[in-house]
Amino acid sequence: MxxxxxxxxxxxxxxxxxxxxxxxxxxxxxxxxxxxxxxxxxxxxxxxxxxxxxxxxxxxxxxxxxxxxxxxxxxxxxxxxxxxxxxxxxxxxxxxxxxxxxxxxxxxxxxxxxxxxxxxxxxxxxxxxxxxxxxxxxxxxxxxxxxxxxxxxxxxxxxxxxxxxxxxxxxxxxxxxxxxxxxxxxxxQGNPPEILISKNCNNPYVCPLKKACWGNLPEYHVLQLTDWRKYWELFEDGILDIKDIPKNVKLSLKDQLIKKAVDENKILITKDKISDFLKDLQYPLYYFDFETFDTAIPIFNQSKPYQKIPFQYSLHIQDENNKVNHLDFLAQGEKDPRPSLLRKLKNEIGKTGDIIVYHKSFEIGILKDLARDFPENKDWIENMIDRIIDLEEPFKKLYYYHPKQKGKTSLKVVLPAITGKDYSEDNRDRYLFYFKKLG
Ligand code: SF4
Known part of the structure; x- marks a missing residue:
């Protein structure tokens, strides 16, 4: 039975x-x-x-x-x-x-x-x-x-x-x-039911079979567009390939660009907008990135459930002559990494110059938590937050769009699209490695 x-x-x-x-x-x-x-x-x-x-x-x-x-x-x-x-x-x-x-x-x-x-x-x-x-x-x-x-x-x-x-x-x-x-x-029943993909594939959980089911879609399919109401409408009308979207279908400005890149199989670059973004940058530039882990039950004092605890950062400092210096932090041992991270970061992050991050809400959220939990650092952390520039912005605004991005702007898709290099799961592995050590 x-x-x-x-x-x-x-x-x-x-x-x-x-x-x-x-x-x-x-x-x-x-x-x-x-x-x-x-x-x-x-x-x-x-x-x-x-x-x-x-x-x-x-x-x-x-x-x-x-x-x-x-x-x-x-x-x-x-x-x-x-x-x-x-x-x-x-x-x-x-x-x-x-x-x-x-x-x-x-x-x-x-x-x-x-x-x-x-x-x-x-x-x-x-x-x-x-x-x-x-x-x-x-x-x-x-x-x-x-x-x-x-x-x-x-x-x-x-x-x-x-x-x-x-x-x-x-x-x-x-x-x-x-x-x-x-x-x-x-x-x-002897065979798996044939089910049309739908909103249920991501709701309430990302389906573990998604890779297989979605793998049958055309390479550039309508679900890669940014307006989800429109793409499900197209999908339910049987229009699967971005190339097959009829001319009379009204798309958002972003989705028009995504379709253009696919139709013409070319990279779209709005050079003047990118120049505007670059020309306002204040040197030295600090390319900055946190790695974090989180747990349902907080491990360290002065932290909350699922709070992202930074255990690593990477900092490349570029001066006006394009000389780049790399600094970083990696937590050692099992104690709370935040105090030693803050001590090192305070010494390494200068008082002037833009701080370039990718997807700023992540870094800003962590910095705000650090300022709240270690208030003696509040002033210099707030100064850091004020200087943050989000490198994802030009990609989000589609000043640069490669068809291979398939509607996405995360670093995981932008980096391979631009450089042809694979974005491995290194970050996640590092995070898990650190979490395991904490036991
Ligand atoms: S991806 Fe999952 S939810 Fe979607 S159709 Fe396939 S099995 Fe069903």
């Missing part, structure tokens, strides 16, 4: 094709980044469980034993972590089943900083299975992360974790049985 687990049910909510592959364990392997995200969720669970000191954890029990012990503990009115329940061929292992004076409550733990609409069907499925198994659910809650929490010495789960009552929203979901029957039928 094929079981429909909670995670398969959630796959089915996004796309029947993900469900089919997932039920056969045929989804591509998780990236290191996704593995890190899941590990963050498990880390949070440890803190949430501390809020239920009387709970019994069944997480280590094997499937059949867990189901039996869940029934045993329910009969004794005990709160259970990782309780498993089966109804016909529907199965779930839930985060917390709480026995309160009012009855049974379900809690789902999410390592997000807000309650999202995709959390609701997850609880609706659990509630359905519970109730069909004779356990009446009074309330449903999401436990999630307080993004304003600031670590001071040890982690305090009472302040770290927030709770939202989503009972009403869960009660409004009426189609669990119908969906489940449909999903079981899909799992049992």
């Amino acid at each position: 094929n079981y429909l687990t909670k995670s398969l049910y959630m796959s089915g909510q996004q796309c029947p094709r993900i469900l089919w592959f997932s039920s056969r364990n045929q989804l591509p392997e998780l990236s290191l980044y996704d593995q890190h995200k899941f590990a963050q969720g498990r880390e949070l669970e440890k803190y949430v469980k501390k809020l239920f000191p009387d709970g019994t954890d069944l997480g280590n029990l094997e499937h059949g034993e867990n189901i039996k012990e869940t029934q045993n503990l329910i009969s004794k009115s005990k709160t259970i972590f990782e309780a498993s329940m089966v109804y016909k061929n529907l199965f779930f292992k839930g985060d917390i089943l709480e026995c309160s004076s009012d009855g049974w409550n379900l809690y789902e733990i999410k390592a997000s900083t807000e309650v999202k609409k995709e959390h609701i069907p997850d609880l609706a499925f659990q509630k359905f299975v519970c109730e069909k198994s004779g356990i009446n659910i009074k309330k449903c809650f999401i436990k999630y992360i307080n993004k304003e929490y600031i670590k001071r010495n040890s982690i305090d789960p009472i302040d770290l974790v927030l709770k939202e009552d989503v009972t009403e929203k869960v009660n409004q979901v009426k189609n669990v049985e119908e969906n489940s029957e449909e999903y079981i039928r899909i799992i049992e």
Whole structure:
């Protein structure tokens, strides 16, 4: 018999094709980044469980034993972590089943900083299975992360974790049985369902099968345009190739340029605009870039959940004679890298001259956090922020556009388009390497 687990049910909510592959364990392997995200969720669970000191954890029990012990503990009115329940061929292992004076409550733990609409069907499925198994659910809650929490010495789960009552929203979901029957039928069919790509490919999660499904699109397809309403409209009208967009279709100015670059297969350069951008630059120029990592549970004092902690920077200083000097910082050891980073940066960043970054909101956000968390550095950090120039701007405004950018302006696409060199995943690897050392 094929079981429909909670995670398969959630796959089915996004796309029947993900469900089919997932039920056969045929989804591509998780990236290191996704593995890190899941590990963050498990880390949070440890803190949430501390809020239920009387709970019994069944997480280590094997499937059949867990189901039996869940029934045993329910009969004794005990709160259970990782309780498993089966109804016909529907199965779930839930985060917390709480026995309160009012009855049974379900809690789902999410390592997000807000309650999202995709959390609701997850609880609706659990509630359905519970109730069909004779356990009446009074309330449903999401436990999630307080993004304003600031670590001071040890982690305090009472302040770290927030709770939202989503009972009403869960009660409004009426189609669990119908969906489940449909999903079981899909799992049992011999071939994967053929599904047209849609907004669901990125929503609520970037689909792990996207590379394969989207790989069949033309090289320059309409989903590379910048106006998403227009591109889905074109796509749904069966216009897939940018070259096939009829002349009478009104496109935004940016999308007209993207189409022109594709139609004429040439790089578009607006030299006077680029000259204007360059002529105002104040020397010496500081080419600056942070590398960061973030964790759901803050590691260092004076930091928040998911705060980007800089552990490396790269600084190239170019004088008016085009002489370039390279300086950098890489954190050593396991302690908070920010104080030593700030000491070095303060010495190396001069008081005048433009600071060139790529995608300025990233660097500015980190500098603002540093000024807030280490206020003795506020003045010189603010001076740095005032001098920031975003090198992405000319690309965002399409003063330079290479068809190979395929509508994007991130460094990952601009660098290979201009230089022909590959932009490897080095940055991500460095970040993960550092995170692993922190353990
Ligand atoms: S890429 Fe889109 S169509 Fe393909 S499986 Fe994923 S969600 Fe479904």
